[in-house]
Amino acid sequence: MVEKRLSDCAEIASLVALAGDILSLSGVENPQIEAEVLMAEALGTSRSGVFIRLREEPAQAARGRFISLVERRSAREPVQYILGRQDFSGRIFTVNPAVLIPRPETEILAREGADFLKGLNSPLAADIGTGSGCIAVTLALEAPESFIYAVDSSRGALQTATANAEQNGAIESVEFLEGDLLQPLSGRGLQGRLDLIISNPPYIPTDDIQGLQPEVLYEPKAALDGGPDGLDALRRLVHEGPAYLRPGGRLTLEMGYGQAGAVRDMIDAEPGLHFEKIILDFAGVERIISALKR
Ligand SMILES: C[S@@+](CC[C@H](N)C(=O)[O-])C[C@H]1O[C@@H](n2cnc3c(N)ncnc32)[C@H](O)[C@@H]1O
Incomplete structure (x- = not known):
């Protein structure tokens, strides 16, 4: 479900926005910030690095990593364990x-x-x-x-x-x-x-x-x-x-x-x-x- 909806998004901005909505529905407390953190992890950059790339389409591997991180977080796995x-x-x-x-x-x-x-x-x-x-x-x-x-x-x-x-x-x-x-x-x-x-x-x-x-x-x-x-x-x-x-x-x-x-x-x-x-x-x-x- 998470994967299907996220794979419809092209740009980093829309992926992050939708991930924020998904995490919010899962009951995560700071969904938008966490979506940005997970995107930073998937791209191998910082949160500010995400902001300057919002209009880009991520490479397939980074998109796959992001979807899997969002799936784990929406199952309420702590973000610290996800990031390690x-x-x-x-x-x-x-x-x-x-x-x-x-x-x-x-x-x-x-x-x-x-x-x-x-x-x-x-x-x-x-x-x-x-x-x-x-x-x-x-x-x-x-x-x-x-x-x-x-x-x-x-x-x-x-x-x-x-x-x-x-x-x-x-x-x-x-x-x-x-x-x-x-x-x-x-x-x-x-x-x-x-x-x-x-x-x-x-x-x-x-x-x-x-x-x-x-x-x-x-x-x-x-x-x-x-x-x-x-x-x-x-x-x-x-x-x-x-x-x-x-x-x-x-x-x-x-x-x-x-x-x-x-x-x-x-x-x-x-x-x-x-x-x-x-x-x-x-x-x-x-x-x-x-x-x-x-
Ligand atoms: C609340 S955690 C604290 C971990 C770390 N000190 C911290 O503050 O984040 C308690 C730790 O005590 C360990 N522990 C629980 N019972 C214990 C026991 N009887 N003897 C030794 N360690 C124990 C657990 O494995 C766990 O790592």
């Missing part, structure tokens, strides 16, 4: 269905972590649930004296994260470890030595996942599912994290809408921690919580 990349804190990260697409609010988390590490002498940090590696790589590059252990239970995620560390020039400062939350850190002499544990863990309550935007359902379930109340991983990080932090070290966690009170209670109940602060995201949601090791 996402910007995070000004750097490009490869993304694919093995990893969560990095979100803008996680840039705030990474900045908090980097600012904490910057003043320290050869700091050590652990990024738990590293996914694409966006947090670990950002810490390594913005706090260049630091060394980061980046853990994930997903081998596919770790492969992507390793590629991202290589592409962004951070591979010397990050060690990737496969396993369950903090478990891969044990046996490495790290107890009581980390300056920072940072994590954006899965925190969506299991029953809420099906009701999310269709795009989210393309992302790995292990990156989303936080158990019945969404707090499974957060609970374990608050409980198990202090053993790895040095006195004054920091635990910084991203959390979901409405979870701040519960996570604060967990921190208050943990003898090894004292609450430090909560930071709001761009929408005013309590998104990041920090505690210090006593």
Whole structure:
């Protein structure tokens, strides 16, 4: 259907306009912009490169690429998976269905972590649930004296994260470890030595996942599912994290809408921690919580 209607269009302008209508009918939020982005990808140019070629007829191969990209996007596959990349804190990260697409609010988390590490002498940090590696790589590059252990239970995620560390020039400062939350850190002499544990863990309550935007359902379930109340991983990080932090070290966690009170209670109940602060995201949601090791 998409192919048939798009193949009736001759010029780039009419292809983009019709693709915008198709994406709009599919429920895509910014259909016109995304149609332009997909055309830029099909032509191997930028969005402004599309604008100067609007009156041209694209070559057959580019037209075919565009139709296939529009078909994928109209099935609500995330545009980041279609393009294979996402910007995070000004750097490009490869993304694919093995990893969560990095979100803008996680840039705030990474900045908090980097600012904490910057003043320290050869700091050590652990990024738990590293996914694409966006947090670990950002810490390594913005706090260049630091060394980061980046853990994930997903081998596919770790492969992507390793590629991202290589592409962004951070591979010397990050060690990737496969396993369950903090478990891969044990046996490495790290107890009581980390300056920072940072994590954006899965925190969506299991029953809420099906009701999310269709795009989210393309992302790995292990990156989303936080158990019945969404707090499974957060609970374990608050409980198990202090053993790895040095006195004054920091635990910084991203959390979901409405979870701040519960996570604060967990921190208050943990003898090894004292609450430090909560930071709001761009929408005013309590998104990041920090505690210090006593
Ligand atoms: C919400 S994603 C965060 C990815 C990335 N840090 C980011 O902020 O974009 C959570 C990540 O935690 C990983 N994960 C889930 N449960 C885990 C566990 N028990 N141990 C280690 N990693 C886990 C998932 O595979 C996923 O990559």
